[in-house]
Amino acid sequence: MDYLDPDTRRSHTRRLFLGYGLMAIVIGLGTILLVLLAYGYTFDRTSRSIIQNGLLFIQMEPVNAEVYINGELRGTGNQRLVLPAGSYAIEIRQDGYRAWYNDIDLSGGSVERFQYPLLFPEQIVGRTYRTFTAEPRLMTASPDRRWLLIQEAEQVDAFVLYDLRRQINLPTFFSLPVGVISSGSSDSSLELVEWSNDNQHVVLRHSFDDTEEYILLNHDDVSLSQNLSMRYADIDFTDISLVDKQADEYHLFDRVTGKLVYARLASDTTTLLLEDVVTYRSHGADRILFVSSGNDLLDNSSDKENDEDELSVVLLDDAELYQIMTLPAGEASDYLLDLARFRSDWYVIAGTKNQRRIIGYKNPIEQLGSNRQQQLAPSFTLRTDEMPDRVTFSGNARNVLLQSAEDVAVFDLEREQGYRYSFSDSDRGRVNWMDGHRIISTWNNQLHVIDFDGRNQQQLADCLTDSEVVFDTGYEFMYCVAPSEGNIYGSLVRYSLLAVDESD
Numbered sequence: 213m214d215y216l217d218p219d220t221r222r223s224h225t226r227r228l229f230l231g232y233g234l235m236a237i238v239i240g241l242g243t244i245l246l247v248l249l250a251y252g253y254t255f256d257r258t259s260r261s262i263i264q265n266g267l268l269f270i271q272m273e274p275v276n277a278e279v280y281i282n283g284e285l286r287g288t289g290n291q292r293l294v295l296p297a298g299s300y301a302i303e304i305r306q307d308g309y310r311a312w313y314n315d316i317d318l319s320g321g322s323v324e325r326f327q328y329p330l331l332f333p334e335q336i337v338g339r340t341y342r343t344f345t346a347e348p349r350l351m352t353a354s355p356d357r358r359w360l361l362i363q364e365a366e367q368v369d370a371f372v373l374y375d376l377r378r379q380i381n382l383p384t385f386f387s388l389p390v391g392v393i394s395s396g397s398s399d400s401s402l403e404l405v406e407w408s409n410d411n412q413h414v415v416l417r418h419s420f421d422d423t424e425e426y427i428l429l430n431h432d433d434v435s436l437s438q439n440l441s442m443r444y445a446d447i448d449f450t451d452i453s454l455v456d457k458q459a460d461e462y463h464l465f466d467r468v469t470g471k472l473v474y475a476r477l478a479s480d481t482t483t484l485l486l487e488d489v490v491t492y493r494s495h496g497a498d499r500i501l502f503v504s505s506g507n508d509l510l511d512n513s514s515d516k517e518n519d520e521d522e523l524s525v526v527l528l529d530d531a532e533l534y535q536i537m538t539l540p541a542g543e544a545s546d547y548l549l550d551l552a553r554f555r556s557d558w559y560v561i562a563g564t565k566n567q568r569r570i571i572g573y574k575n576p577i578e579q580l581g582s583n584r585q586q587q588l589a590p591s592f593t594l595r596t597d598e599m600p601d602r603v604t605f606s607g608n609a610r611n612v613l614l615q616s617a618e619d620v621a622v623f624d625l626e627r628e629q630g631y632r633y634s635f636s637d638s639d640r641g642r643v644n645w646m647d648g649h650r651i652i653s654t655w656n657n658q659l660h661v662i663d664f665d666g667r668n669q670q671q672l673a674d675c676l677t678d679s680e681v682v683f684d685t686g687y688e689f690m691y692c693v694a695p696s697e698g699n700i701y702g703s704l705v706r707y708s709l710l711a712v713d714e715s716d
Contacts, residue, residue: 264296264297264320264321265294265295265296265297265320265321266294266295266296266297266318266319266320266321266322266323266324267292267293267294267295267322267323267324268291268292268293268294268295268300268316268318268323268324268325268326269290269291269292269293269323269324269325269326269327270290270291270293270302270304270325270326270327270329271290271325271326271327271328271329272290272304272312272326272329272330272331273329273330273331273687274306274309274331274711275289275290276288276289276306277289277304277305277306277309277329277331278304278305278306279291279302279303279304280302280303280304280305281293281295281300281301281302282300282301283301283303295318296320297318297319297320298317298318299315299316299317299318300315300316300318301313301314301315302314302315302316302326304329304331306331306711307711308333308334308711308712309331309332309333309334309711310331310332310333310334310670311331312329312330312331312668313667313668314326314329314663314665314667314668328648328649328650328663330649330650330687332661332670332672332709333708333709333710333711334711336672336673336707336708336709337707337708338673338674338694338705338706338707338708339705339706339707339708340694340696340703340704340705341374341381341383341691341703341704341705341706342372342383342703342704343696343699343701343702343703343704344364344693344696344699344701344702344703344704345364345701346364346365346366346701347364347701348362348363348364348693348701349363349364349368349400349401349402350362350363350402350403350404350416351363351679351680351682351693352404352407352414352680352682353376353682353683353691354407354411354412354414355407355409355411355457356411356685357376357682357683357684357685358375358376358377358411358684358685359373359374359375359376359411359431360373360374360376360682360691361373361414361429361431362374362704363402367387368393368395368396368400368402368418368420369387369388369392369393370385370386370387371385371386371387371388371429371431372384372385373385373386373431376682376684376685376689376691377684377685381706386431386434387434388427388429388434388437389434389435389437391439392427392437392438392439393418393425393427393439394418394420394425394439396418396420396421400418400419400420400421401418401419401420402416402417402418402419403416403417403419404416404417405417405426405452405453406453406454406457407457408454408457408458408459409457409458410459412430412431412432412459413428413429413430413459414428414429414431415427415428415429415440415452415453415454416429424441424450425439425440425441425442426439426440426441426452427439427440428440428459430459440452440462443477444464444475444482447464447466447473447475447482448466448468448469448471449464449465449466449473450465450466450467450468451464451465451466451467452464452465453465453494455474455494455497456496456497459477460476460477460478461474461475461476461477461497462474462475462476462477463475463485463492463494463500464482465489465492467491467544469487470487470488470489470490470505471484471486471487471489472484472485472486472487472489472492472500472502473485485500485528486500486502486504486528487506488504488505488506489502489503489504489505490502490503490504490505490523490543490544490547491503491544491545491547491549492549493549493550493551495551495552495553498528498529498530498531499527499528499529499551500527500528501525501526501527501528501536501549501550501551501560501562502525502526502528502549503523503524503525503526503539503544503547503549503562504523504524504525504526505523505541506524520541521540521541522538522539522540522541523538523539523540523541523542524536524537524538525537525538525539525549525562527551527560527576527577529577534576534577534580534584535584536560536562536573536576536588537562537571537573537588539562539563539564539567540564540566540567542564542566545565546564546565546566547562547563547564547565548561548562548563548564548565548570548600548602548603548614549561549562549603550603550604550605550612552605552609553609554605554608554609554610554625554626557574557575557625558574558575558576558577559572559573559574559591559605559609559612559625560572560573560576561573561603561612563603565599565600565601566599568595568596568597568598568599568600568616569593569594569595569596569614570593570594570600570603570612570614571590571592571593572590572591572592572593572594572612572623573588573589573590573591574591576588591628592612592623592628592630594612594614594621594622594623594630595614595621595632596614596615596616596618596619596620596621596632597616597618597619598616598617598618598619599616599617600614600615600616601615601616601617602614602615602642603615604645606645606647606648606649606664607645607647607648608647608648608649609625609648610624610625610626610648610649611623611624611625611645611648611649611664612625613643613645613651613664615642615643618634619632619633619634619635620632620633620634620635620643620651622651622664622665622666624664624665631664631665631666633662633666635653635655635660641653641654641655641677641678641679644681646661646681646683647683647687649663649664650662650663650664651664652672652681654675654676654677654678654679654681654692655677656677657674657675657676657677657694657695658671658672658673658674658675659671659672659673659674659675659681659692660672672690672707673690673692673694673705673707674694674695674705675692675693675694675705676692676693676694676695676702679692679693679694679702680692680693687709688708688709688710689706689707689708689709690706690707690709691704691705691706691707692704692705692707693705
């Protein structure tokens with residue numbers, strides 16, 4: 213029988229191993245090919261050579277806009293483009309809208325995303341909602357951008373509320389219950405402290421007769437509004453902030469004594485959290501970034517003593533203290549602090565106005581590990597030419613903005629790239645984030661918008677320089693106080709950000 217013949221068996225074994233070898237070669241080549249394709253390599257029939265491509269994702273509003281790459285139409289709507297490594301000019305167009313431009317150096321094997329292009333109408337149409345008879349003391353929108361709250365009357369306790377989701381937007385007028393807010397001189401002012409994430413409660417600072425008080429306003433049930441300064445009259449505090457955006461939990465801070473106290477309305481309890489605090493910022497329920505004037509705050513800092521002319525920047529996280537850096541000693545108003553989470557990473561930023569810079573740290577707790585004596589490595593630094601007055605994260609925490617009266621500096625945490633630019637007019641209002649990718653500012657009673665990287669700067673509409681600018685949930689409409697002929701207080705105007713005004 214053939215299978216018992218030694219020669220036949222050896223021949224069969226050789227053929228078997230040869231087949232296995234060929235299969236291994238095919239699998240290996242296939243794996244290499246798949247890896248090369250995954251890294252963007254492909255064969256260019258024109259140059260008859262292997263090139264490495266990059267991947268470009270583009271998403272925009274309106275979603276049916278046309279996408280041009282180097283002047284060539286590549287499609288309509290959101291795009292996924294495989295392109296050879298190189299430089300590209302991107303243009304997005306839509307009839308009735310202003311074009312959006314940018315350019316990019318696409319590296320082989322890289323993935324670039326433009327998920328933020330927003331086209332504004334060529335003609336922005338406005339509709340007057342209300343003409344003011346007194347200067348508005350306050351204009352603010354809830355975090356979900358549904359509720360617009362305005363204090364406009366001569367009485368400091370009288371408010372107007374708009375529901376921005378309604379097409380026919382009739383205002384609701386209400387006043388605070390008697391005794392919630394103190395009566396003061398006619399030049400008293402209201403200032404936003406913070407909205408709760410329930411979009412019903414808002415904390416306001418009332419300044420009057422050289423003093424201040426804090427009011428918790430509940431626009432859903434005004435009768436539940438209360439005076440927080442009276443509620444906590446037995447505690448000395450100059451500043452207040454919400455804990456994790458909850459309407460019944462607070463941080464009470466006294467700039468004089470440096471004490472930071474936790475307070476909860478529901479249980480009527482208070483707890484001393486920290487002492488020797490110069491200034492602070494909180495995030496979530498248990499993270500507080502603060503400047504400390506105490507030399508013995510950190511039990512493990514004996515080998516990390518600070519100069520008398522320096523103060524520690526410390527992060528309190530889950531009852532543990534971590535020294536981030538030191539800064540020159542100064543007043544509370546000298547410091548710039550903030551912290552936020554972008555995707556899965558935590559970022560802490562700190563600096564002083566006199567140094568004209570802020571330094572950012574990525575995941576500082578993980579960096580320190582068990583060795584809290586080591587010096588942290590900065591992730592980025594932002595500088596301005598003039599003395600900065602504010603640092604903020606964008607709405608999605610992707611970008612950090614440092615601003616002065618003359619210029620701004622932005623750092624993009626996703627691309628790890630910084631930008632610096634100036635506006636054309638120094639006599640302008642404060643720069644604010646419109647959303648996660650655009651900033652807005654008003655000068656000469658004109659509202660301007662610009663992408664975070666300094667591109668696509670354009671004039672939008674008439675708005676008083678000091679007016680707050682509010683957008684609805686879908687960024688289809690914009691509200692501000694616009695100049696009004698014959699009226700020094702201006703008018704509340706709603707502008708449509710659609711090419712065709714759909715408000716009718």
